[in-house]
Amino acid sequence: MAPVLLTVALSVSVSAASAGQSRATRGEAAAVERNLATGEAALQDGLWSLAETEFRKVLEQSVPRPLENRAVIGLARALCGRGAYRDALEVMEKYRRLRRSSIWAARYRLWKAVALEGSGQPDEARRLLARVDAGSLSGADRAAYLLLQARLQLSAGKGKEALRLFEEFDREFSSTPAAPLNLFWWAAALQRLGLTNQMVDVLTRLVNDYPRSEPAARGALWLSRALAERGDRQGAQRILEELAHREDLPDDARAGAWLELARSAMEKGEYADAVKGASEAVELARSVSLQDSATWLRVRALVMLERYDEAATAAREWVGENLGRSGTDQRYREFAEFLRAHEATKYALEEFTHFLELFPQADAESVARAWLGKGWCLYSLGRWEEAAAAFAKVPLSGIPEELSAEGLLKQADALFQ
Incomplete structure (x- = not known):
């Protein structure tokens, strides 16, 4: 009798465990479906970050291929929606198997093309989009297709064709999250064609409606x-x-x-x-x-x-933060010239002097203009000998002739004084 009871007990135990595993599996499947549903609803509302979070949750798990495919396309849409095009390309590369799918290939190519165009690769996007079966697209995918086609036509200089596509998008998809972006690019096409009044009308719609x-x-x-x-x-x-x-x-x-x-x-x-x-x-x-x-x-x-001290402090702080960056020396020299042009001579003299200390390796013309500026400031202040010495620093070659001539003339003038 005991063996019979033991067999029954084991059978009940195994059945209970199987039932528990089944409930757990059903629970996990339900959670995945909730993630997908939440992500897809977020896409419809333009809540890109929420959609991204939900789709990533799905892809972190081992799920059936159809569910994984939905999550991949959803994630690519979310990333493109928030402008993370390079991240979207990484996702598409990881799941490139979709390009061979009879069901998913068109959507895969479409969203990869969107990401390519957004990341500054319009030619690659154009080639890939040509392989998309547009007739198989609907809803948000068709909206993305129209908008991408319009933007590619605009970048190729085909403004009238782009206008036709922007207008078609507006008729079909004005209630979608991409509608504001369509209006923005529509306005760009109108501007390119010189249709300023229509551009203002479209921008006004954009600002008022969204x-x-x-x-x-x-x-x-x-x-x-x-x-x-x-x-x-x-x-x-x-x-x-x-x-x-x-x-x-x-x-x-x-x-x-x-x-x-x-x-x-x-x-x-x-x-x-x-x-x-x-x-x-x-x-x-x-x-x-x-x-x-x-x-x-x-x-x-x-x-x-005439708040010169504050101006000089702000200028020097910026220069200090941007040393080594292209154009910093030119910005600073132009500031010194701006001071001199507005008769803040003493302050201009300080900035020209500081420029020459900070940027001894600046290009010859910049250095020449700085020495001329310093010389002019000293001349205006009646410091003739110092002015002559500054003008003498202006190089005689490697710069425009008028600068060399100005340096020589002012040097002679200062010495005469």
Whole structure:
């Protein structure tokens, strides 16, 4: 009897374990389906980071090929959506087996082409897109196909064909997350064809209909410039001020708005407002080009306010942070020349002198202009002998003849004094 009971007990135990494993497997499968569903819903809403997270969770597990394929394409879409094109290419390379799939090949090639174009490889994207069976695409894939075709036509100089595709996208997919990007590039095509009024209309739609999108932030800057060129300075100012104070926008978008406000203030001679706008831009800017532009506009505005010490401090800090970078010496010399042009002679003399100490190996023309600038400052201050010595440092060869001649003439003039 005991063996029978033991057999029954073992059978019950094995059945229970199998049932437990089955429940665990069903639970894991349900979790994978939830990840996929959440990721795909996030794609529809343009929540790229959330979608990326969900698809990566799926790919970290061992799942059936059909589910893995959905996750791969979803991840590529999410990465392209947030502009991480090189990351998308790495994913596509890892799962390149999809290119041989009768079901997934078209979508694989499409999103790889999107990533190639986004990473600055339009010719490769064009060749790959030519192999995509467009008739097999639908929904978001067809939207991406149309937008990519339009952008490639635009980059190839075929503006009218690009316009046709942007308009087709707008008719079919104006409610998708890619709609703002389509409007932005549509405006670019209109600008290229010289259709300025239509460009302004499209940009206005972009800014009004999709105010919280990243393309709208860039489009708002563009629209403000277009309005200013048409004489609508109040409209341009309103757009920029709204953009500058939108804390939900990327820092660089807000920095760009502050920089445009500062430029406008400079043009109107409102130098205190220019300093304020440029200072805000410096604080917010993440891109190097924005930081540079804002820093030097602020420096120029400080000079116009005769706040020379602050201007010199800001200029020298920037130079110290950018030593060894191409163009740093030229920026600094131009600052010294700006000071001299605005009759801040003593300050200009200090900066020319500092330039010559910092950049003895600068190109011959820059060094010549610095010695001329220093000589002029000394001459203006009545320090004739020092001025003559500075002018004598201007080289006689390897620079434009007018600079050499100016150095010789001013040297003689200073000595005569």
